[in-house]
Amino acid sequence: MHAAGSKLFSVIVKRLEKFYGRPTPPKITGPLELILFENVAYLADDDKRAAAFAALKQNIGTRPEEILKASQKQIEEATRMGGIVPELRARRLRQIAELAHYIFDDDLGAELKKPLPQAKKSLKRFPTIGDPGAEKILMFTRSYPVLALESNGLRALVRLGFAEEKKSYSATYRAVQQALAGKLPSGYDALIAAHQLLRQHGQEICKRTRPLCEAGCPLTAQCRYFQSRAK
């Protein structure tokens, strides 16, 4: 763990907020819509994913019975806007609607009120939803005050020194989560903003192949990766 200790995370988030501005709160906050949003596109940028989801919502709807009534072809019209293999994703959207309707009685919200391990387990029954996806849903729906991280935010936190990179993505994710335990801001607004800021930072400056450290990163003074390169 980084020598700067427990205050480091809040310093980082404050610096990111000063640099990028306060993020706009997410528009999608319902559990089923969040699952559909994850699955409607693949390897698509934010705009493409939002367009595919908007098409699904407008042309079919996002309630389980609306999706179950639609044909595979109609659903594909939306998933095609979200990148390659639209047929597979259209089948997944139907599978999501079936699970929500037949297993969870059209009330996923009730699942999220259950104890955390059970709520997570229910969410992970849906296609493509692993621990990070389940935690994002729990955080965005304000069900549990967890800090979900996606790949951009996770990469930035590893470089900053919160944990070493492990052999697998899930082991790295767990290591960072353990390092952050007890150091997170309180309140959903702050957690969601931290998630969004770390994501933006990983996308725009702390990029995967070549981080733009010298091109104005606001975190050079806090960053283990930057300091180890400077030695």
Ligand code: SF4
């Ligand atoms: S200094 Fe470089 S590695 Fe560190 S957070 Fe900034 S961009 Fe990422």
